[in-house]
Amino acid sequence: MSEGLQELFWILIFPGFVFTVALGLVVSWVVRKVSARVQWRKGPPLMQPLWDVIKLTGKEVLIPEQANRMVFIGAPMVGMAGVLLLSTMLWRITISHSAFVGDIIVAIYLMVLPSLALILGSSASASPHAALGASREMKLVMGYELPLVLALIVVVIKAGSISLAAIAAQAPIASISGVLAFLVSLLCIQAKLGFVPFDIAESETEIASGMLIEYSGVLLALWKIMQAMMLVALPLFMVMVFLGGFGTSGWPLVWGIGKYLLVVVLAVLIKNTNPRVRIDQAMKFFWVFCGLALAAAVVLAMVGNAYGIGWL
Amino acid sequence: MSWKIKALKKSTWVFHVNTGACNNCDIEVVDLLTPKFDVERFGIKLVGSPRHADALLVTGVVTAQAAPRLREVYMQTPKPCVVFAIGACACGTGIFHKGYHVVGPVDKIIREIDPNAIIAYVPGCPPKPEAMISGVVKAWSAL
Numbered sequence: 001m002s003e004g005l006q007e008l009f010w011i012l013i014f015p016g017f018v019f020t021v022a023l024g025l026v027v028s029w030v031v032r033k034v035s036a037r038v039q040w041r042k043g044p045p046l047m048q049p050l051w052d053v054i055k056l057t058g059k060e061v062l063i064p065e066q067a068n069r070m071v072f073i074g075a076p077m078v079g080m081a082g083v084l085l086l087s088t089m090l091w092r093i094t095i096s097h098s099a100f101v102g103d104i105i106v107a108i109y110l111m112v113l114p115s116l117a118l119i120l121g122s123s124a125s126a127s128p129h130a131a132l133g134a135s136r137e138m139k140l141v142m143g144y145e146l147p148l149v150l151a152l153i154v155v156v157i158k159a160g161s162i163s164l165a166a167i168a169a170q171a172p173i174a175s176i177s178g179v180l181a182f183l184v185s186l187l188c189i190q191a192k193l194g195f196v197p198f199d200i201a202e203s204e205t206e207i208a209s210g211m212l213i214e215y216s217g218v219l220l221a222l223w224k225i226m227q228a229m230m231l232v233a234l235p236l237f238m239v240m241v242f243l244g245g246f247g248t249s250g251w252p253l254v255w256g257i258g259k260y261l262l263v264v265v266l267a268v269l270i271k272n273t274n275p276r277v278r279i280d281q282a283m284k285f286f287w288v289f290c291g292l293a294l295a296a297a298v299v300l301a302m303v304g305n306a307y308g309i310g311w312l
Numbered sequence: 313m314s315w316k317i318k319a320l321k322k323s324t325w326v327f328h329v330n331t332g333a334c335n336n337c338d339i340e341v342v343d344l345l346t347p348k349f350d351v352e353r354f355g356i357k358l359v360g361s362p363r364h365a366d367a368l369l370v371t372g373v374v375t376a377q378a379a380p381r382l383r384e385v386y387m388q389t390p391k392p393c394v395v396f397a398i399g400a401c402a403c404g405t406g407i408f409h410k411g412y413h414v415v416g417p418v419d420k421i422i423r424e425i426d427p428n429a430i431i432a433y434v435p436g437c438p439p440k441p442e443a444m445i446s447g448v449v450k451a452w453s454a455l
Binding site for chain 2: 032036039040041042043044045047048051052054055058059060061062208209212213214215216217220
């Protein structure tokens with residue numbers, strides 16, 4: 001009984017829902033503030049993301065007449081459940097080292113769930129703009145999953161284990177193949193978060209928010225919360241996989257927060273200094289350039305492993 | 313004051329509707345997002361879909377072609393929402409008064425479908441960005 005309560009506490013309060021949402025709202029403020037400073041603007045106040053969510057919950061919910069109601073309402077919850085599980089899992093591995101073998105594979109699956117939910121929700125909303133956004137998102141998912149998995153293979157070869165706790169104990173970034181894998185997966189994370197060079201699926205100026213176009217009120221708030229939670233989970237995943245993980249006390253904790261913020265700010269800077277690419281350009285970029293770079297990285301990592309050369 | 317209205321004031325997402333304006337007001341609206349005025353300081357953000365919007369910035373005399381679209385967009389916006397009539401044309405049809413193509417002004421068209429709509433007026437040809445910010449402030453203090 002008490003163990004069940006403990007599990008519930010983990011999922012709902014501390015590393016889970018409440019904590020992740022609160023942290024996610026703060027990080028999405030950081031994203032907006034840094035973007036504003038880059039553009040020489042002042043930027044929104046700290047409470048702005050929270051006010052946005054509160055306001056959206058107070059608005060009317062409109063559901064299109066021809067939409068599939070069940071899928072339309074269920075999709076944001078599916079996406080949120082995926083990110084919630086991912087975030088809880090990563091934090092628990094960090095805090096209590098309660099890992100299981102192969103959790104990196106579970107993490108890969110959970111990271112696809114928000115994109116799948118977005119595709120489901122937008123296809124259910126019976127809007128041509130949303131359909132266009134969904135088709136673009138589908139292509140984008142196919143584009144970035146291949147390089148991301150290849151980058152994780154580099155890490156697995158380096159660490160010699162498919163357990164996240166073992167991978168987080170070392171930093172593959174201190175090698176040539178590790179740097180290549182880090183850079184490419186940073187761009188994949190960019191695409192997963194829907195940040196600018198790869199925000200093709202919800203480009204405001206051409207298809208008017210694309211996938212989310214028909215969502216309003218509480219349902220839109222759920223999507224916004226999901227995106228905020230992804231801002232917590234995905235950079236944390238990057239820190240654990242490439243940069244040697246998060247400490248739980250003292251200087252390692254401060255250092256861990258520094259590494260986390262570094263990943264977030266890098267993503268924001270890429271977002272603010274690049275124009276949006278077309279979907280065919282994005283596919284070509286991910287499959288040809290990133291794919292080749294990572295094939296080279298995998299070979300380097302295997303050679304380094306076979307001959308015991310750490311820096312390859 | 314209800315929490316819904318308070319949150320609406322803290323975070324206003326606007327959707328821009330052109331109902332036959334000469335593009336002058338539209339340029340001044342976009343001016344609000346530039347570093348000089350930066351309305352994101354107050355939580356005001358331009359969004360691409362009326363479903364996400366809390367305020368409609370309507371510019372232009374409402375032409376016969378644009379009127380049904382304006383009604384449609386207003387009905388697509390989740391309530392509570394506020395309508396801002398930006399510029400002399402939107403406030404009272406301006407120099408196009410009694411033109412053959414004019415069915416506006418904006419408030420007349422909106423009130424036809426929702427008599428209790430909240431409508432704020434920002435006159436000027438075009439209104440300065442400062443005037444629009446002051447219009448928002450006045451509307452918020454009246455709500």
